[in-house]
Structures are given as structure tokens and as C-alpha cells.
Amino acid sequence: MRNNALAIALKLAQSLAFSVMYAAIKLAGPVPIGQVVFYRGFFALLPLFLWTCFTVGPRAAIRTERPLVHVVRGAVGVAAMFTNFTALALLPLVTVTAFGFMQPIFAVVLAAIMLKEHAGPWRWAAVIIGFAGVLLMMEPHGGLDALLALKPSKGVFYALAFTLLSAFIVVWIRQMSTTERSEAIVFYFMSACAVTGLVVMAFDRVPLSWTQIGWLVSCGLFGGMGQVLMTYSYRYGEPSLLAPFDYTAMVWAMLLGWFVLGERPEAMVLTGAGVVIASGLLIAWREYRHRVEIPNEQMT
Numbered sequence: 001m002r003n004n005a006l007a008i009a010l011k012l013a014q015s016l017a018f019s020v021m022y023a024a025i026k027l028a029g030p031v032p033i034g035q036v037v038f039y040r041g042f043f044a045l046l047p048l049f050l051w052t053c054f055t056v057g058p059r060a061a062i063r064t065e066r067p068l069v070h071v072v073r074g075a076v077g078v079a080a081m082f083t084n085f086t087a088l089a090l091l092p093l094v095t096v097t098a099f100g101f102m103q104p105i106f107a108v109v110l111a112a113i114m115l116k117e118h119a120g121p122w123r124w125a126a127v128i129i130g131f132a133g134v135l136l137m138m139e140p141h142g143g144l145d146a147l148l149a150l151k152p153s154k155g156v157f158y159a160l161a162f163t164l165l166s167a168f169i170v171v172w173i174r175q176m177s178t179t180e181r182s183e184a185i186v187f188y189f190m191s192a193c194a195v196t197g198l199v200v201m202a203f204d205r206v207p208l209s210w211t212q213i214g215w216l217v218s219c220g221l222f223g224g225m226g227q228v229l230m231t232y233s234y235r236y237g238e239p240s241l242l243a244p245f246d247y248t249a250m251v252w253a254m255l256l257g258w259f260v261l262g263e264r265p266e267a268m269v270l271t272g273a274g275v276v277i278a279s280g281l282l283i284a285w286r287e288y289r290h291r292v293e294i295p296n297e298q299m300t
Helices: 006-029 035-056 068-089 093-100 103-116 121-141 145-150 154-176 182-201 210-236 237-259 269-290
Strands: none
Touching: 006 035, 006 068, 006 093, 006 237, 035 182, 035 210, 068 093, 068 154, 068 182, 068 269, 093 121, 093 237, 093 269, 103 121, 103 154, 103 269, 121 269, 145 154, 154 182, 182 210, 237 269
């Protein structure tokens, strides 16, 4: 059942929920990544199960025909979350958000390699434009010289690693979705995050204040709500229609970064983000022209 207005509203709400999740992590202060991942995974399960109680039923969230594909998705997804939150600790929210826009561009490359999908000249042009945008965003953090020397700043390294891993997961989910429900994909991923975070916490954890716990719980709840909203936005609207609305995350990141976190965005990062967004919109436009639906799954 298509409802474009509802799909767009859900997509905008999802973008805001994930941005608030990021801001909550930063407001929690310096917390070991394992603890952050645990709260993110465990408390994200609550919105998921609450939603399934009113829709498909909780059993749908645990039913699977191919458990091994969830193992791969969970392992790569957990690695992506660790790299994402590490980048967030090292870079401003706007910068991390901007690097995340490389996901559909990396996905084009990986789909050509893994799925043998044909990518025409327009998509490859978008990939090249996107990488030019990355070089601009890297300029305040070492620029092209650091990249050629294979010594980008730690923040940039982790941001790019997250984007590449999340692009792999997008391609992997396209294979999973032939048999697996979205609710099950999210459930097993969040469970993997919670369990991994709990294990890591056994070796690296710090006492938390009630304020920090509150922010981390909020991180998990908003992250879970974001994934539920995303899942249902694609139920009511085509990915090619919704793709441009992913970039509203930059607006939320700028507002939250400036007025809540006290972070002023760098001009070169914003310029590079604009170039990356343009390349992503070009890919979305080509998908719309060819009616190629590519499900997208946020890894954050």
C-alpha cells in the first residue's frame, strides 16, 4: 500500500531520531564505546517489540529461515557501530553525518563487485563526484596528502570505515530481504550489539552518573525508534522517492551541533558534504529513472 506523504513524514522523523541519538551519545560525555554500544543495542529492542505488539506480533521479530546470514550481518554491523561511535567521539556531529552520506556511493561500488550489478556511466560519474566531496571534507583533517600517505586522522579513518562497512551491510541486506523480515533483521542486529557491548564492558567500563545513564538510554530508545520509522517508511514509499530526504540529517546535525553541543561546522566540510549529497541525489535520480528499488538500512 503506497502512501507517499506518510512515507516522507516517517522518513523525516527517522532522520531526526537518529540525529538526536547521536547528540545523546555526545551529551553522555566520555564513555567507553563498549558501554555505548550496549545501551544502543539493548534499549533499541524496546521500541521494536512495542511496535511489533501492535503490528506483526513479537514472533515475527525472531522468526528466521537463515540464521547464518544474521551472524554475518551482526558481526559487520557491530564493527560498523564501533567505528561509527569512535568517529563520533573524535569529530563534530556534522562531520560524522557528512561522511555517512558516502554510504550509497560505496554501495554502488560494492554492488558491482558482490552482486555483479551493472553500473552505467552516470552512476560511476556520481561515485567519482562523491569521492571528490570526501577529499574536500578531509581538508581540515589532513586533506589529500594524509590520504595519499595512508595517514588520515583517526576520526576520518573511523568515519570512512563506518561508511564502507555500512555500505556492505546495505548490499548484504538486499540478499537477506528475500527471506527475512525487516523486524527480524533489526532484532538480531540489536541483540548482537547488546551482547557484544556487554562482553566488551567486562574489560573496559567506567562508573556512570544517572545523567549519563539517562542520555545513553535515550540513545538506545531514539535509535530503536529511528529503525522502526525507517522500516515503515519504505513500506509506504519507494526508496528512490525517499532517498533525498536522508540528507535532512545534515540540517538536524547542524542545528543540534550548533545549539545543543556548541559545535560550529567547518566551511570546507559543508562544501564537501554538498558535493557528496549532489552525487547521492544523482544516484537516487538514476534509480528512479530505472525503477530500481534498493532497500536502505541505517546501521547507527
